[in-house]
Amino acid sequence: MGNHAGVVRLMVAYALLEIALTASVPANYAKEANAALQFMTGLAESRLIGGAVAVQKAGQLVWSKGFGYASEELDVPLEDDHIYPIGSNTKFYTAVAIYQLHEKGLLNVSDAVNGYIDPADFGLDGPWCPKVHGQEELGCQEPTFKQLLQMSSGILPSDNMACGYPNTSWTPSDWLWPYRMNALNTTYGDASGATGNWLDGTASAADLLRFQELMKAPLLFAPGSQYCYCNTNFNLAGYVVERLTNMTFTNYLNEFILKPANLTNTYYWIGGQGMEPLGIRKHVVSIPGYTTTFKQGASGAPAFTVVNRIPWLEMDLSAFAGAAGAMFSDTFDLLKWYNLFMTQPEVIGLSKESIAALTQPLERIPIPGLSAFFAQGVVVEPLSSKGKKLLYTGGIWGFLAHIEYWVNSSDPSKSDAVIFFSNLNPIIPADSNGACAVQSLQNSSTISLEASACTDSPGGADMTNYVTTHLAQIFNITGNYSSS
Ligand SMILES: *[C@@H]1O[C@H](CO)[C@@H](O)[C@H](O)[C@H]1NC(C)=O
Ligand SMILES: *[C@@H]1O[C@H](CO)[C@@H](O)[C@H](O)[C@H]1NC(C)=O
Ligand SMILES: *[C@@H]1O[C@H](CO)[C@@H](O)[C@H](O)[C@H]1NC(C)=O
Ligand SMILES: *[C@@H]1O[C@H](CO)[C@@H](O)[C@H](O)[C@H]1NC(C)=O
Ligand SMILES: *[C@@H]1O[C@H](CO)[C@@H](O)[C@H](O)[C@H]1NC(C)=O
Ligand SMILES: *[C@@H]1O[C@H](CO)[C@@H](O)[C@H](O)[C@H]1NC(C)=O
Ligand SMILES: *[C@@H]1O[C@H](CO)[C@@H](O)[C@H](O)[C@H]1NC(C)=O
Ligand SMILES: *[C@@H]1O[C@H](CO)[C@@H](O)[C@H](O)[C@H]1NC(C)=O
Ligand SMILES: *[C@@H]1O[C@H](CO)[C@@H](O)[C@H](O)[C@H]1NC(C)=O
Numbered sequence: 001m002g003n004h005a006g007v008v009r010l011m012v013a014y015a016l017l018e019i020a021l022t023a024s025v026p027a028n029y030a031k032e033a034n035a036a037l038q039f040m041t042g043l044a045e046s047r048l049i050g051g052a053v054a055v056q057k058a059g060q061l062v063w064s065k066g067f068g069y070a071s072e073e074l075d076v077p078l079e080d081d082h083i084y085p086i087g088s089n090t091k092f093y094t095a096v097a098i099y100q101l102h103e104k105g106l107l108n109v110s111d112a113v114n115g116y117i118d119p120a121d122f123g124l125d126g127p128w129c130p131k132v133h134g135q136e137e138l139g140c141q142e143p144t145f146k147q148l149l150q151m152s153s154g155i156l157p158s159d160n161m162a163c164g165y166p167n168t169s170w171t172p173s174d175w176l177w178p179y180r181m182n183a184l185n186t187t188y189g190d191a192s193g194a195t196g197n198w199l200d201g202t203a204s205a206a207d208l209l210r211f212q213e214l215m216k217a218p219l220l221f222a223p224g225s226q227y228c229y230c231n232t233n234f235n236l237a238g239y240v241v242e243r244l245t246n247m248t249f250t251n252y253l254n255e256f257i258l259k260p261a262n263l264t265n266t267y268y269w270i271g272g273q274g275m276e277p278l279g280i281r282k283h284v285v286s287i288p289g290y291t292t293t294f295k296q297g298a299s300g301a302p303a304f305t306v307v308n309r310i311p312w313l314e315m316d317l318s319a320f321a322g323a324a325g326a327m328f329s330d331t332f333d334l335l336k337w338y339n340l341f342m343t344q345p346e347v348i349g350l351s352k353e354s355i356a357a358l359t360q361p362l363e364r365i366p367i368p369g370l371s372a373f374f375a376q377g378v379v380v381e382p383l384s385s386k387g388k389k390l391l392y393t394g395g396i397w398g399f400l401a402h403i404e405y406w407v408n409s410s411d412p413s414k415s416d417a418v419i420f421f422s423n424l425n426p427i428i429p430a431d432s433n434g435a436c437a438v439q440s441l442q443n444s445s446t447i448s449l450e451a452s453a454c455t456d457s458p459g460g461a462d463m464t465n466y467v468t469t470h471l472a473q474i475f476n477i478t479g480n481y482s483s484s
Pocket of ligand 2: 110
């Protein structure tokens with residue numbers, strides 16, 4: 001489909017939607033909603049995004065909208081309540097599940113994980129005894145649950161990611177090379193999922209970990225000493241939930257989190273239902289994702305190309321991403337989850353102490369390149385106003401799901417939030433001028449290359465920051481809740 005025709009169609013669609021929109025926006029936010037609409041429409045028209053946004057001010061949903069296409073092939077527009085894979089946002093729910101077990105006395109988050117696993121589940125001959133690479137003489141170094149949830153356990157990443165960033169410099173001479181998931185190509189299939197589905201929907205967290213063989217690998221560093229973003233931490237947490245409750249992670253989430261929290265549009269992987277390759281089934285699952293790339297064209301304008309539609313929806317996410325990334329949701333439910341977490345934790349069986357622990361930033365070990373810190377399953381940015389912002393970006397092939405949630409410290413039920421989900425996951429080359437081009441829409445036709453929109457984070461996270469930062473500005477979300 002030519003982009004040009006697409007733009008024309010989009011403009012017609014927006015003209016119609018704008019009328020409908022006015023009715024649902026609180027009158028006192030009409031001006032902001034209009035500015036946000038212009039900003040997002042411009043991005044969508046230039047084919048820089050497709051997705052859904054939602055904005056909350058002082059606890060009230062003040063604006064939401066879908067942009068671009070759910071399916072280009074079928075010419076279906078995206079709507080604000082479409083359901084997306086939310087990738088790593090799953091980790092927040094997993095962390096909550098561990099704290100629920102802590103509150104029930106089934107474990108203590110300060111305990112070493114060793115006491116809660118069956119070595120046979122991972123093909124180990126004896127008790128799990130992880131040693132730090134290069135410091136084997138120290139003997140077994142046992143991470144705690146808290147260290148898993150804080151990404152400080154030292155467990156090796158399973159894919160070609162070095163603590164959250166792709167590491168292209170790894171070679172077979174690096175000691176960790178044999179432990180990488182890619183080395184298991186032939187069984188697993190390539191990362192696009194084209195030949196995935198290796199466990200046919202019946203995998204448990206233990207199957208995943210056994211398959212990855214990471215429980216046999218050395219640790220990258222002593223538990224608690226460094227930060228390393230790595231899915232394995234949460235897969236192991238998910239395994240313990242399954243083992244202690246004798247439930248599948250899916251059933252556990254449904255019974256103890258999704259039902260009590262009334263998250264009716266949130267799912268753990270549901271086994272391919274409704275995932276026709278080009279299908280759109282609102283309220284079931286899901287929309288096609290696209291990977292995209294930008295190149296700066298000769299005229300200085302960013303040229304945008306859809307590289308491919310992601311075929312992975314046919315693959316089993318519970319087996320691949322598991323408790324680290326296999327959930328689906330829409331913008332409204334993710335917002336509902338954060339609101340409930342901050343204001344009614346008793347509904348999901350958590351005390352105020354657990355909420356405080358889960359959102360306690362690990363300031364001792366900063367996340368490289370961010371002014372925010374990992375807490376437990378969620379990232380926390382302390383604000384100069386002494387408040388804090390919770391945030392997360394989930395990225396899974398073809399999709400991004402980003403939330404920023406400013407906690408109103410005088411009254412959490414009056415918190416602000418901006419959410420942006422996208423079914424375009426831009427592949428943004430890391431070079432400074434290469435492709436991090438974002439149209440500046442306030443002045444309609446200007447194109448600018450904004451360095452601030454181009455962090456060193458590949459995979460599209462900079463796009464989510466760009467969008468949410470602008471929307472926060474438009475809606476005057478400052479994070480300043482001081483009453484003085
Ligand atoms: C934060 O909550 C307080 C107490 O309810 C409220 O007065 C104030 O307006 C809220 N702040 C913002 C920026 O919404
Ligand atoms: C959990 O363990 C910590 C450290 O050993 C201890 O201080 C705390 O009291 C324990 N909590 C519970 C609920 O047992
Ligand atoms: C990538 O791996 C190499 C070799 O192990 C290491 O020296 C380098 O620090 C890693 N880069 C990043 C960004 O982690
Ligand atoms: C994995 O498979 C791809 C092709 O599908 C190949 O290019 C790559 O070298 C393989 N990686 C490893 C570590 O075997
Ligand atoms: C675990 O659940 C399965 C099936 O739900 C049941 O057959 C089994 O007895 C349970 N085991 C324990 C220890 O509760
Ligand atoms: C649960 O949420 C749905 C909307 O997703 C709403 O219609 C329903 O009233 C809620 N039920 C309860 C018990 O809060
Ligand atoms: C927050 O707002 C108050 C007035 O409401 C102001 O006095 C204070 O300087 C602001 N703080 C910051 C960090 O902007
Ligand atoms: C838009 O144009 C005005 C006036 O020329 C300028 O001050 C402003 O910086 C421009 N905004 C952007 C985002 O380019
Ligand atoms: C933005 O919000 C702050 C409080 O956070 C308030 O003092 C200021 O007047 C607001 N600005 C506008 C333009 O509404």
